[in-house]
Amino acid sequence: xxxxxxxxxxxxxxxxxxxxxxxxxxxxxxxxxxxxxxxxxxxxxxxxxxxxxxxxxxxxxxxxxxxxxxxxxxxxxxxxxxxxxxxxxxxxxxxxxxxxxxxxxxxxxxxxxxxxxxxxxxxxxxxxxxxxxxxxxxxxxxxxxxxxxxxxxxxxxxxxxxxxxxxxxxxxxxxxxxxxxxxxx
Amino acid sequence: xxxxxxxxxxxxxxxxxxxxxxxxxxxxxxxxxxxxxxxxxxxxxxxxxxxxxxxxxxxxxxxxxxxxxxxxxxxxxxxxxxxxxxxxxxxxxxxxxxxxxxxxxxxxxxxxxxxxxxxxxxxxxxxxxxxxxxxxxxxxxxxxxxxxxxxxxxxxxxxxxxxxx
Amino acid sequence: xxxxxxxxxxxxxxxxxxxxxxxxxxxxxxxxxxxxxxxxxxxxxxxxxxxxxxxxxxxxxxxxxxxxxxxxxxxxxxxxxxxxxxxxxxxxxxxxxxxxxxxxxxxxxxxxxxxxxxxxxxxxxxxxxxxxxxxxxxxxxxxxxxxxxxxxxxxxxxxxxxxxxxxxxxxxxxxxxxxxxxxxxxxxxxxxxxxxxxxxxxxxxxxxxxxxxxxxxxxxxxxxxxxxxxxxxxxxxxxxxxxxxxxxxxxxxxxxxxxxxxxxxxxxxxxxxxxxxxxxxxxxxxxxxxxxxxxxxxxxxxxxxxxxxxxxxxxxxxxxxxxxxxxxxxxxxxxxxxxxxxxxxx
Numbered sequence: 001x002x003x004x005x006x007x008x009x010x011x012x013x014x015x016x017x018x019x020x021x022x023x024x025x026x027x028x029x030x031x032x033x034x035x036x037x038x039x040x041x042x043x044x045x046x047x048x049x050x051x052x053x054x055x056x057x058x059x060x061x062x063x064x065x066x067x068x069x070x071x072x073x074x075x076x077x078x079x080x081x082x083x084x085x086x087x088x089x090x091x092x093x094x095x096x097x098x099x100x101x102x103x104x105x106x107x108x109x110x111x112x113x114x115x116x117x118x119x120x121x122x123x124x125x126x127x128x129x130x131x132x133x134x135x136x137x138x139x140x141x142x143x144x145x146x147x148x149x150x151x152x153x154x155x156x157x158x159x160x161x162x163x164x165x166x167x168x169x170x171x172x173x174x175x176x177x178x179x180x181x182x183x184x185x
Numbered sequence: 186x187x188x189x190x191x192x193x194x195x196x197x198x199x200x201x202x203x204x205x206x207x208x209x210x211x212x213x214x215x216x217x218x219x220x221x222x223x224x225x226x227x228x229x230x231x232x233x234x235x236x237x238x239x240x241x242x243x244x245x246x247x248x249x250x251x252x253x254x255x256x257x258x259x260x261x262x263x264x265x266x267x268x269x270x271x272x273x274x275x276x277x278x279x280x281x282x283x284x285x286x287x288x289x290x291x292x293x294x295x296x297x298x299x300x301x302x303x304x305x306x307x308x309x310x311x312x313x314x315x316x317x318x319x320x321x322x323x324x325x326x327x328x329x330x331x332x333x334x335x336x337x338x339x340x341x342x343x344x345x346x347x348x349x350x
Numbered sequence: 351x352x353x354x355x356x357x358x359x360x361x362x363x364x365x366x367x368x369x370x371x372x373x374x375x376x377x378x379x380x381x382x383x384x385x386x387x388x389x390x391x392x393x394x395x396x397x398x399x400x401x402x403x404x405x406x407x408x409x410x411x412x413x414x415x416x417x418x419x420x421x422x423x424x425x426x427x428x429x430x431x432x433x434x435x436x437x438x439x440x441x442x443x444x445x446x447x448x449x450x451x452x453x454x455x456x457x458x459x460x461x462x463x464x465x466x467x468x469x470x471x472x473x474x475x476x477x478x479x480x481x482x483x484x485x486x487x488x489x490x491x492x493x494x495x496x497x498x499x500x501x502x503x504x505x506x507x508x509x510x511x512x513x514x515x516x517x518x519x520x521x522x523x524x525x526x527x528x529x530x531x532x533x534x535x536x537x538x539x540x541x542x543x544x545x546x547x548x549x550x551x552x553x554x555x556x557x558x559x560x561x562x563x564x565x566x567x568x569x570x571x572x573x574x575x576x577x578x579x580x581x582x583x584x585x586x587x588x589x590x591x592x593x594x595x596x597x598x599x600x601x602x603x604x605x606x607x608x609x610x611x612x613x614x615x616x617x618x619x620x621x622x623x624x625x626x627x628x629x630x631x632x633x634x635x636x637x638x639x640x641x642x643x644x645x646x647x648x649x650x651x652x653x654x655x656x657x658x659x660x661x662x663x664x665x666x667x668x669x670x671x672x673x674x675x676x677x678x679x680x681x682x683x684x685x686x687x688x689x690x691x692x693x694x695x696x
Contacts, residue, residue: 210427214486217482233466233468234468237468237472237474237475240475240478240479241471241474241475241478244478244479245474245477245478245511246478246508246511249481249482249485249507249508250504252482252485252489252504253485253504253505256501257501309467310467310528
């Protein structure tokens with residue numbers, strides 16, 4: 001609050017000319033009664049009373065995610081339901097937070113329906129506490145195997161529970177012809 | 186009549202408790218209860234206005250102020266100063282004076298006195314107002330001037346002295 | 351006949367008691383809902399439809415919470431405090447006329463618990479007593495914040511009682527009676543409401559009622575920012591609940607009092623032109639009365655979410671230097687107008 005007396009303007013000249021010197025006048029009788037001010041305040045609150053409430057009742061209604069929202073990672077499958085990841089390690093390399101680790105393994109005979117490439121990730125872990133959801137792994141992946149298209153990563157009680165393995169990351173199998181996901185995998 | 190004896194007993198009991206308790210806050214609370222029993226006495230006498238005024242003024246305001254001051258002072262047994270003999274003598278004299286006054290009053294107000302038997306309706310607001318503003322107008326106004334003087338005095342005491350330059 | 355009379359009054363007492371408790375209960379919900387709406391949010395809406403079961407849940411929570419009595423507290427007085435607060439809050443509604451007479455069989459039932467001829471003063475006295483609950487509780491807690499809250503409550507309620515009483519005197523000069531039922535009966539018809547004769551008096555009375563109920567903007571006894579919780583800092587469980595309850599019951603009774611004294615009580619416009627039977631008029635009158643009461647309760651809450659809390663010296667200045675002189679001026683004005691009316695227009 002500025003004092004009543006205007007400050008001497010010798011030391012500093014205002015360049016923009018937008019400076020205003022506010023003068024505090026003593027209140028007149030009507031203002032000192034406060035009743036008009038109270039009525040004005042009541043008017044404001046009652047206007048808000050009838051306003052539309054912007055709150056979203058969360059568990060019942062959810063707000064739509066943005067198209068380029070980056071949520072929880074999912075390891076994708078191809079059209080035959082095989083895992084696309086070939087454990088090349090580019091995602092782990094590109095990750096600025098060093099949240100991704102993996103162990104590669106060779107595909108055995110009879111596993112052709114499970115893994116698309118000859119090399120696959122037997123362990124694939126993302127530490128969700130380290131991850132910053134920047135999406136660089138998505139960009140680095142040459143096999144289009146990882147996408148950050150899931151929902152928010154939920155809260156948990158223990159740090160170890162935030163290290164998501166393949167059980168949580170690999171997307172469930174689905175039949176491309178029916179486009180209906182099933183939860184068998 | 187039995188109600189009267191019960192209430193009278195309670196009044197005396199709590200009045201004695203007021204004096205005999207060590208803790209000043211308890212003492213004031215007992216005094217509040219004593220005033221409450223007095224209010225019941227007024228109601229028994231059909232003096233509704235006096236009852237309510239006793240209730241509001243004594244219980245609701247004066248005793249609250251008593252309590253207020255006592256709570257701020259935080260008195261307890263250790264900090265209580267020894268009472269000198271002079272105070273005790275003064276107390277005894279005052280007590281004897283009070284008893285003398287009571288005895289005199291009892292003698293004047295015999296059960297057949299007109300003030301005692303009198304009009305039972307006199308305690309109602311309307312009648313009381315008429316009596317106050319007709320027969321007892323002068324004492325009423327004088328007492329109001331007394332109160333005004335006290336009020337002015339209180340304001341004067343409470344106001345800080347303005348320093349003269 | 352005597353037995354029937356006692357039974358009738360007993361039923362009425364139970365009804366009034368229940369209604370005031372239920373209203374106090376749902377005031378807590380209404381308060382939070384209204385706060386929500388005024389701040390563009392929903393307020394509690396999880397328990398029951400739109401949060402309707404919220405007060406029950408709160409009550410249940412209060413009952414099952416651990417009860418703590420501090421080691422340094424004065425035990426009997428600590429328990430007496432909230433008890434006194436709730437008792438005084440509950441008995442003050444005894445003289446409020448809730449409606450006209452209902453004819454049940456061949457009995458005329460007056461919808462008022464006690465029609466004593468000093469009804470207004472009775473309410474006044476009980477309200478004055480209400481501060482003991484707060485003071486005793488605050489002192490017995492043996493906590494400096496509680497004590498400060500109690501002292502604030504005491505000085506505030508004494509100061510505003512004076513203003514309240516003086517504003518009422520002007521009203522009583524107009525009505526010429528102290529009986530609540532007569533005051534309400536006089537206000538039959540919209541133009542006869544006392545608010546039209548005593549607008550200043552009503553304003554003073556309402557301000558003082560806010561202060562007496564310890565409501566915002568005069569809730570300094572429990573001012574959280576300065577005094578933690580004020581007089582109920584040390585209270586927990588249902589004892590705290592009783593203090594809260596007594597506050598809301600006080601609010602309900604004050605609303606009823608304002609509606610009865612200034613806004614015609616159970617009278618509603620055109621009540622005798624509808625051609626209804628007496629019982630129906632009474633029932634509609636009770637509804638109208640409660641509508642007015644709810645209006646005032648809403649206003650209490652509306653003010654709460656509009657105005658900030660006063661500072662303590664501002665509170666005292668308002669009470670002693672504004673309201674009391676204004677109330678006295680109002681008395682003089684009323685007297686002069688009454689005199690002129692009686693002399694020249696009688």
